Structures are given as structure tokens and as C-alpha cells.
Amino acid sequence: MSPVNTRARTLTKYPGTNNSTSLPTQGVVGVVRLGAVGEAVLNIVAANLQEILRLPVDILPPRQSPEFAYNERRKQYHAALILKNLAESLRPHPRILGLVSVDLFIPVLTHVFGEAQMGGRAAVVSLHRLKQKEEGSRVSLDTFYERVVKVALHEVAHTFDLVHCNQAECIMRISSGPSDLDELPLFFCEYCEAFLAEAYRRYDIQSLPL
Numbered sequence: 001m002s003p004v005n006t007r008a009r010t011l012t013k014y015p016g017t018n019n020s021t022s023l024p025t026q027g028v029v030g031v032v033r034l035g036a037v038g039e040a041v042l043n044i045v046a047a048n049l050q051e052i053l054r055l056p057v058d059i060l061p062p063r064q065s066p067e068f069a070y071n072e073r074r075k076q077y078h079a080a081l082i083l084k085n086l087a088e089s090l091r092p093h094p095r096i097l098g099l100v101s102v103d104l105f106i107p108v109l110t111h112v113f114g115e116a117q118m119g120g121r122a123a124v125v126s127l128h129r130l131k132q133k134e135e136g137s138r139v140s141l142d143t144f145y146e147r148v149v150k151v152a153l154h155e156v157a158h159t160f161d162l163v164h165c166n167q168a169e170c171i172m173r174i175s176s177g178p179s180d181l182d183e184l185p186l187f188f189c190e191y192c193e194a195f196l197a198e199a200y201r202r203y204d205i206q207s208l209p210l
């Protein structure tokens with residue numbers, strides 16, 4: 001049986017024209033760009049997180065590129081150091097998502113598209129590898145935005161204790177490359193959806209009405 005989920009299959013593209021001015025001033029998720037990240041992608045991520053996670057999302061003032069996490073030997077940025085830094089941000093947001101354009105790694109992997117603290121506060125997404133196909137040519141802007149939103153959703157869901165899922169139609173499936181990511185749907189399967197609702201209750205988080 002395939003999971004039933006009829007909402008939010010397409011990307012919210014132009015958040016500025018509908019809900020960005022009505023975002024609550026103290027949401028559950030704060031989204032922040034660290035360094036050179038465009039405003040359009042920031043707005044699109046914030047609007048889609050709000051829509052699909054049903055959580056109020058705020059855009060936080062931009063911060064500098066995370067040079068403290070740069071690893072000279074790997075010429076990449078250590079995702080865990082960025083997470084630690086984000087997690088230490090001043091309250092009030094219970095969850096915080098950083099967007100970076102630098103390439104991220106964790107010690108056991110050559111690179112990561114994103115990383116999150118399991119059941120913690122912070123998540124980070126790198127735009128670095130999402131602009132291209134495996135062979136190096138660029139993808140359309142729509143595909144790029146969609147990939148960023150997918151990684152953002154997946155990582156923020158990890159902060160609510162969601163683990164990887166083996167349902168074919170679920171954003172929590174593991175993807176090993178950018179084209180894998182293109183196969184993922186923009187929603188959670190019914191099991192992950194239920195788990196997420198339970199996590200909101202456990203963390204005493206009020207979600208937005210459907």
C-alpha cells in the first residue's frame with residue numbers, strides 16, 4: 001500500500017507574495033544564512049519548511065561564513081562544528097537551520113548535503129553540491145531550489161528524532177547523490193508524519209493548523 005499524502009507536493013515558489021510578511025515573529029524554526037547565500041533560496045526554504053512541517057518559521061539576520069569550521073587539510077567545512085555553533089545561538093527558537101554555500105564534511109564521509117543534531121537544536125544545509133548534476137552541468141533553478149528544500153526538511157526532521165526511512169515515497173529516505181535527491185518526494189510518508197506529530201507533542205511544540 002502506498003502512503004497517502006495529498007498535500008504539499010509542489011514547491012512554494014514565491015513566498016514573498018503570500019506569507020512572508022505574515023510569518024510569526026517568534027517561530028519554532030529560525031532559518032539563518034551563513035555567508036554568501038541568496039535571499040531567494042532563503043525565502044523559499046523558510047516558506048516550504050513552514051508549509052510542510054506546519055511550524056512557524058522565522059528568517060534570522062544573516063551571519064558570516066563559518067570560517068571557524070574550515071579544515072585546511074580537506075579544504076572543506078566541518079559540519080559538526082557549524083552545528084555546535086548554531087546550537088549555542090541565543091534563544092528563543094527551539095530549532096535553528098543554517099544555510100551555507102561552502103562544502104561540508106563529517107570525518108567519515110567525503111561530503112554531506114546537510115547534517116543535523118539528532119533530537120537536538122541545530123541543522124545545516126550546504127548549497128554547494130546541489131547546483132550541479134553528477135557530471136558537472138548545472139541544474140535548473142527550480143531543481144536547485146527543490147533540492148535545497150528537500151535537504152532542509154530532511155535535516156530539520158532529524159532534530160525531531162526522525163530516523164531514516166525505507167519507504168519509497170518519503171523525504172526521510174537516504175539519498176547518496178543529487179539525482180537520488182531528485183527522486184525523493186517533497187513530503188513525509190504516513191509513518192514519519194505520525195512520528196513527527198508525536199515528536200511535536202513530546203517537545204511541547206504547537207504546530208500550525210493544516
Ligand SMILES: [Zn+2]
Binds near residue numbers: 154158164
Ligand atoms: Zn538523514
Ligand SMILES: [Zn+2]
Binds near residue numbers: 165167189190
Ligand atoms: Zn518515512
